[in-house]
Amino acid sequence: MVSQLLRSSTALAVIVSLSLPVAAPAQSKADPTDLSLMAPEQITEAVQRCLRWIKNGRISPEGEILKGKGKGAKAEFCQAYVTGELDADLDPALASSTLMASAATQAQTQLQQTEPAVEDSAADAQAAADAQAAADAQAAADAQAAADAQAAADAQAAADAQAAADAQAAADAQAAADAQAAADAQAAADAQAAADAQAAADAQAAADAQAAADAQAAADAQAAADAQALADAATATVGAEVDPEIESAQTETQVPETPVEVESVAEPEPEVAPLDSQAQADALAVAEADESATAAAAAASDTQEEAEVVEETVTEDTARSSDEAFETDVNTPAAEAEVAVETGADTDTQADAAADPTAAPTAAPSGDDEGLSKLQKAALLGLGAVAISQLLKQGETVVSNSGDRAVVEQNGQYRVIKNDDALLRQPGSNVTTYKFKDGSTRSVVVREDGAEVETIRARDGRVLRRTRTLADGSTVVLFDDTQRADSVVVSELPTAAPRQLGFSSDSINADDLALALAAKEAPQVSRRFSLSQVRNIDAVRQLVPEITVQSINFETGSAVIRAAEAEELAALGNALRQMIAQNPQEVFLIEGHTDAVGAAPYNLALSDRRAESVALALSEYFKVPPENMVVQGYGETDLAVVTARAERANRRAAVRRITPLLQGGS
Structure with a gap:
């Protein structure tokens, strides 16, 4: 509304300034609010300045300096102007009450024209905000539901995995126990078999040794018997009456009186003599x-x-x-x-x-x-x-x-x-x-x-x-x-x-x-x-x-x-x-x-x-x-x-x- 007021005041000020004759500026600066000391163009310029300050927010409609220096001739003039202190001495066309009232009327009319649109825009914005809030709330609810469902699924999967691991551990433990029992049984059986085999081998070795000893004893006995028989046969021929032919034969095979030297038996050679x-x-x-x-x-x-x-x-x-x-x-x-x-x-x-x-x-x-x-x-x-x-x-x-x-x-x-x-x-x-x-x-x-x-x-x-x-x-x-x-x-x-x-x-x-x-x-x-x-x-x-x-x-x-x-x-x-x-x-x-x-x-x-x-x-x-x-x-x-x-x-x-x-x- 202030903006509308300022724009209207500015326009009026411009119109007024164009309609007034230009005079030489006064040299007196004794009282900045003394209009009698100011030329018309100076008054117009000063009014325009005050309107700009209001528009720029440098001064409030109540005359309070909001920006810049709060003292000086220009500030004093504008403070007096916007508060209406100068209206009595001003041309009615330049009076603050006239310019500011006209601007206020225009601003009010424009505001009445724009308020329905603003209200509609505000309603639309509120509806959009409400819809967005509802959507956000639904999304949050959906996300929470999904998170809850995933947490439940993860918990169930963990429980299932733990149950499977426990079952596998139990099965492995049982299998290990069974394997150990089987290994122990096999070891015992192997030990028994080895003991039996060793006993059988010892018995066989003893039997073989005994058989070899018996065979050697039999061979020695046979050799002694053969030697004795040969000696007995040689002795029996002495002084006996025999047929001449038999005697001749016995003479050819007579055992010599001197003992016969027996040659030592050499180790046999291999059956096949390899070629060079x-x-x-x-x-x-x-x-x-x-x-x-x-x-x-x-x-x-x-x-x-x-x-x-x-x-x-x-x-x-x-x-x-x-x-x-x-x-x-x-x-x-x-x-x-x-x-x-x-x-x-x-x-x-x-x-x-x-x-x-x-x-x-x-x-x-x-x-x-x-x-x-x-x-x-x-x-x-x-x-x-x-x-x-x-x-x-x-x-x-x-x-x-x-x-x-x-x-x-x-x-x-x-x-x-x-x-x-x-x-x-x-x-x-x-x-x-x-x-x-x-x-x-x-x-x-x-x-x-x-x-x-x-x-x-x-x-x-x-x-x-x-x-x-x-x-x-x-x-x-x-x-x-x-x-x-x-x-x-x-x-x-x-x-x-x-x-x-x-x-x-x-x-x-x-x-x-x-x-x-x-x-x-x-x-x-x-x-x-x-x-x-x-x-x-x-x-x-x-x-x-x-x-x-x-x-x-x-x-x-x-x-x-x-x-x-x-x-x-x-x-x-x-x-x-x-x-x-x-x-x-x-x-x-x-x-x-x-x-x-x-x-x-x-x-x-x-x-x-x-x-x-x-x-x-x-x-x-x-x-x-x-x-x-x-x-x-x-x-x-x-x-x-x-x-x-x-x-x-x-x-x-x-x-x-x-x-x-x-x-x-x-």
């Missing part, structure tokens, strides 16, 4: 020269010859595991079984009973495979033949055939015929065998993990080449005897590597064992050898170190490895797996050896079976790729201790890293 390495090399060179193995149809990548194809999927029934006994015994007519004799803490072997040493070797089997087990038929399929006789070289005779392998003899030397792919025959593998007219075969084994291994064999069953296809599609050649190697001159070979000490799982770890297998002291080899040369020439094989496995003790006449013993191969298995992972071309020779007790063919076949079991255990328990291992039994031909007697050190398994020999480098 140069003789082995020469024999192998002659055999390879007589054969066309390197031209085998199976090895020719571009052959167009049609082959007989046999496909099969290996199952548990047609695959052997390391803890599974062979279905047949090693068959040798002149065998002396290897038996165990407890001597202190060691187990030695001795001949069970010597059969007729002149018994004839068994004849080569016919082509009929009726009566053979599934494993034996699978072995024959792997060899690509139905008759062992087809695999013989000229002059060889079969002396042992157990179905899975045969031992043949020529000039007093023995060799094993077997399926070198036996290690690859794992359950679930698909095996495709291609047999060609020249007797050679090519087998492709595809395992469940997609690994593919191809093996080429000659007519006589010897493995010639093996390749492995990796996951990226590349092919790795593990060995290749289709490429003829130079003949071996033993005198030109480097010095053989020293025989390594044996190991057990608690004395060496995988890293140390890997270093031992790739021993730095092994001589550098500057040429490549064939797998056949490595297998059959001692001096070549001995260029790389031998690691003897001491943790495996086979039962008499058995090639089975118990699970507990297989676990002792952990260091060896982990070392081989790590080395093959770093270099997929690594190849290891797994050897089997026996002592000299028993027949040589029997020992050779048994040692070969045992080497196969060690390789199977390494593959089954420690995932060593079977294609990177080659097994070979040496029977009694490589004795660690040269003796024909029972010697535990000779009954061993051994491992050699033959990669540098096959590849011609370290």
Whole structure:
């Protein structure tokens, strides 16, 4: 309202000022409110100033100075003007009552016109405020309800979780109690079984000792009786009347008067005198020269010859595991079984009973495979033949055939015929065998993990080449005897590597064992050898170190490895797996050896079976790729201790890293 008043007053003042004549300003300043001393234009200017001050809030309508200086001529004039003190002397048009009343009337009219709109706006604002307050209240209520519901849900979830945890804890406690009770019961049963076994062993040892003592006493008594009988017979001829012919005969056999000196019995020599390495090399060179193995149809990548194809999927029934006994015994007519004799803490072997040493070797089997087990038929399929006789070289005779392998003899030397792919025959593998007219075969084994291994064999069953296809599609050649190697001159070979000490799982770890297998002291080899040369020439094989496995003790006449013993191969298995992972071309020779007790063919076949079991255990328990291992039994031909007697050190398994020999480098 004041603003309207000021605007109206200003307008009137301007109108008045324009209508008044302009006069020269007065010079007197004695009384700022004395209008008689002021020119009309000065009065008009002063009135305008007062109206502006009211508008700007510098002075109130009651004459109170609100801003700026409260004293001075201008302030005194305006205070007098707005309070009406000057109206009597002023022109009525400039009087404060006139200007301020007119402005008030206009302001009142304008206010009456705007009040309904203001009231409507205020009502709308109030309604909006009320609606917003209601919405805010509802939102707060909803938020509180949601918070309450979430709190209730969280509380229920916590209660459920606690109940589940309590139930699980109770179940775990019960399971632990049950397991402990079972363990205690098993421990008690094991302790009782061990006690029973020890008692039985003690009783057996006592019985064996008594039997040996009785046998020795009987032998001594028999020897004494024989000596007494001979003495009595000699004495009875003195002074007796006898027929001349009888007398003559008695004279020829008369016991001499002087005692006969009995020669001491020398320790028997081993049954098989091993060939020296140069003789082995020469024999192998002659055999390879007589054969066309390197031209085998199976090895020719571009052959167009049609082959007989046999496909099969290996199952548990047609695959052997390391803890599974062979279905047949090693068959040798002149065998002396290897038996165990407890001597202190060691187990030695001795001949069970010597059969007729002149018994004839068994004849080569016919082509009929009726009566053979599934494993034996699978072995024959792997060899690509139905008759062992087809695999013989000229002059060889079969002396042992157990179905899975045969031992043949020529000039007093023995060799094993077997399926070198036996290690690859794992359950679930698909095996495709291609047999060609020249007797050679090519087998492709595809395992469940997609690994593919191809093996080429000659007519006589010897493995010639093996390749492995990796996951990226590349092919790795593990060995290749289709490429003829130079003949071996033993005198030109480097010095053989020293025989390594044996190991057990608690004395060496995988890293140390890997270093031992790739021993730095092994001589550098500057040429490549064939797998056949490595297998059959001692001096070549001995260029790389031998690691003897001491943790495996086979039962008499058995090639089975118990699970507990297989676990002792952990260091060896982990070392081989790590080395093959770093270099997929690594190849290891797994050897089997026996002592000299028993027949040589029997020992050779048994040692070969045992080497196969060690390789199977390494593959089954420690995932060593079977294609990177080659097994070979040496029977009694490589004795660690040269003796024909029972010697535990000779009954061993051994491992050699033959990669540098096959590849011609370290």
